[in-house]
Structures are given as C-alpha cells and as structure tokens.
Amino acid sequence: MKCHTIEEKLSAYQDGELSVSEKEQVERHLDSCQSCREQQVKIQQTWQSLGDLQEIPTPAGFYGRITQKIHHSPRQGLIGALQWGNWGFKALPSAVITSITLAIGILFGTYVGNSLAKFQPFHRPIVFSEESLLSSLKMFEPVPPGTLSDGYERLMSSVQLHIENESHPK
Amino acid sequence: MDKQTPSEELMARVSEGDDYAFQILANRHQASVLNMIYRFMGDRSKSEDLAQETFLQVWRAAKSYQRKSKFTTWLYRICVNLCLNEIKSARRKKWLQFFLNAPDSKHPENKTLIDESSNPEDLLLARERSRQITNVLQSLPENQRIALILKRYVDLSYEEISHVLGCSVSAVDSLIVRAKRTLQKKLEKS
Numbered sequence: 230m231k232c233h234t235i236e237e238k239l240s241a242y243q244d245g246e247l248s249v250s251e252k253e254q255v256e257r258h259l260d261s262c263q264s265c266r267e268q269q270v271k272i273q274q275t276w277q278s279l280g281d282l283q284e285i286p287t288p289a290g291f292y293g294r295i296t297q298k299i300h301h302s303p304r305q306g307l308i309g310a311l312q313w314g315n316w317g318f319k320a321l322p323s324a325v326i327t328s329i330t331l332a333i334g335i336l337f338g339t340y341v342g343n344s345l346a347k348f349q350p351f352h353r354p355i356v357f358s359e360e361s362l363l364s365s366l367k368m369f370e371p372v373p374p375g376t377l378s379d380g381y382e383r384l385m386s387s388v389q390l391h392i393e394n395e396s397h398p399k
Numbered sequence: 400m401d402k403q404t405p406s407e408e409l410m411a412r413v414s415e416g417d418d419y420a421f422q423i424l425a426n427r428h429q430a431s432v433l434n435m436i437y438r439f440m441g442d443r444s445k446s447e448d449l450a451q452e453t454f455l456q457v458w459r460a461a462k463s464y465q466r467k468s469k470f471t472t473w474l475y476r477i478c479v480n481l482c483l484n485e486i487k488s489a490r491r492k493k494w495l496q497f498f499l500n501a502p503d504s505k506h507p508e509n510k511t512l513i514d515e516s517s518n519p520e521d522l523l524l525a526r527e528r529s530r531q532i533t534n535v536l537q538s539l540p541e542n543q544r545i546a547l548i549l550k551r552y553v554d555l556s557y558e559e560i561s562h563v564l565g566c567s568v569s570a571v572d573s574l575i576v577r578a579k580r581t582l583q584k585k586l587e588k589s
Contacts, residue, residue, distance in 0.1 A: 240576040244550060246557050275583045279551050282532045283525070285437050287430050288447060295425060295454045 232258075235265050239272055402427075406470035414461040421461075425454050428471070431553060432478055438548050439482050441537045449485060453478045472562045475553065479545055479563055486541065535585045543578035546571055 235258045241247050242255045259266050372378045402423065412420035432453055437446035456477045464473060536544060542564070549555045549563060557571045564571065 237576065240579050241557070241572055244557070244575070246572070271583055272579060275579060275586055276551065278528075278586055279532060279536075279582070281525070281528045282438065282536070282552075283529050284430075284434050285443060285446070287433055291429055291433075291447070291451070292422065292425050295451050295458075298451060298455050299458050 232262060232265055235259075235262070236268060239265070239269050243269070243272055243276060407466055410457075410461065410464050410470050410473075411466050413458070414464055421458060424457070424470075428474060429454070432474065435475070435548060435553055436478060436482060438533075438536060438552055439545055440485070441533050445485065449478075449481050452481055456481065468562075469559065471553075471555070472559050475549065475555070475563045476565075482545070483541065531586075531589050535582055535589065538585065539578055539581055543574050543581070546574040547578040547582075550575055 235255055238247060238251060238255050242252060247255065259269060372382055404420075404423070406424060406427065409420040409424045413424065429450065433446060433450040436449045436453070437443060440446050440449065453474070457474065460477070464470075536548070539547065546560055546564065549560045550557075555563065557568045557575075560571045561568045
C-alpha cells in the first residue's frame, strides 16, 4: 500500500477507529516505512500536547442555578415554544416575520378600506330613474354638479343673495 | 435509582418529571459538558452560562428524548447547537459593533485551572502552554474544532460524533484528519 493511503488512515488508526484488517495493513506498512512511522509519532505528539489544556472546575452552586432557571421557565410545550424570548421563536427568519406583518397589514388595510367605503359614494345603489338620468346629463353642463366649481358658484350666489337682501330690505 | 443507574434510564425518569433523576444526571455530566464548551468557546464565563443552558434544554426537551438513542449523543447535540447559536449571535453582535463603531468590551478570558501548589516557574509554563493550545484550538474552523474536541476530550467514537454533528462517519474522519494536520503545523510553529 502507498504511503499516501496510509497517511490518510493514521489519524483513524490512532483513534482506534479502523477495522481489524485495516489496522493490520497500517501496522505492516509502519513496520517497513520510516517516513510514515515519523508521521505517526508526530500525530501522537500533537494529540498528547492537547492534554496540556487544563480543565476548569465546575463552579459552586452550578446545579442550584440550573434549578433556579427551571423554576422560572416552563417546560417546552406549544405555549413555551411561542413565548417571546424563547430561542426557537427568535430563530424564526426575519423574512417570515416580515411576510406575516405585511399580510396582517394588507388584511387590516382592506378591512378599514371596506368599512369606510360602505358610506359614500362607492356602495350607493344605482337605481335607474328619470331623475337620475337628468342628473347624469348635467355632467355635460359647463359646471357639473358636485364639483369644486359648482360649490364655488353656489357659495358666491348665496353670498350675492345675502348682500342683495341686506342692501334692499323688504 | 443510584449513581450506577445508566443515564438513559435516568433520562427516561426525567421525562416523567423526576427531579432527583435530573440532579444525578446533571451532577454526572456537568463537568464534561462545561469543559467541552470551554474548550470550544475559549471563554470561561460564557461557558458556564452555556453549560447551564444545556441542562435547562435537557429538562425542557425531556419529553422528546427517545430512550433508544444514547443519552450522551443527545446531550452533546444540544450542547453543540447552543455553542453554534452563540457563535452566530456573537458574530452578528460583532458586525453590529463594527458598523456602530463601538469597541468590543468582552474578550475571551482564556483562564485555566492550574495547580496552585506548583512552583511559580512551572505554573507560568503550564499557563503559557495551555494558552497556546487554546489559541490554536480557537483558530480551527468550527466543525473541525468541535469534532476534534468531542474525540479528544469527550472520547466519543466517530459514529457517535457523526450523530452529534448530523453527518457521515467518513465526514467526521475527514474533519478530524484536517484538524490534526492544522494543529500539528501550528503547534510546530509555536
């Protein structure tokens, strides 16, 4: 077997993760190959040096603090999962939250819009009558009824009438 | 029920609301969980918070535990997820601080427990060595670091690590091989 193939297996060999046959193959190769043996020693040294990393002690009252937290929060259930501050809820993607907010906004806007539209002038029932026909023909008059110009004309005529009444009292 | 009771059996009792079983479980695994997190995060106070959060999640999610799965695999999966979430959150905070031009007030402590009875010179050397290894570990990519830590310090098999990380055994092998190579190079340099 080639050195490259063995080098790939040295880590698993050291960790005791090879099958019996693979382990034998590696050991046979190591017996005959100085370079791979050196590589194996280096891996071993690196692994051992990781043992120099010291352990930290469990602080006093560690379990007590866990139980405190437990008593201040319920077990994970549907309600617990939906609580604000729960990490699962926080993990909801912002795109989903934005979409929900937008959908609520559209629904609310539609509801408000429809409620206002019930009054004037969109939902007024259209009934054909002679009066309505004549009224619609007024659209072609110089000052169509209901427009700003019509309002201005009415205002001015009422002001004029008021002035005339005052200057010529009956 | 005593200290010899398997963790899987204790966990089954925890899922029925048994506080005492939870206490035995927490006492049994707290040191390894705390040290695993510390080695991964490199920050002592954050590690203590995350270790407590891990046991809190164990309690909360007890009902979802399936007895056929190994307890330690389930426990470390919770632990790893919390660590990765914390790293993501820290990364977001870092970006925010960068944009707001605010200085980062918290730095990893990298404090380790050293036998105080040793002579000062040994103490200093051991601290320095421990700091070097912590730094080298922290320089590894997260997936390589976590695979290596679960193998070296928690002594899980490749198969168990694959269950914790949710990947194949060959992927775990590859992660550990790459981690060892990087460590070897960096430790040789230092």
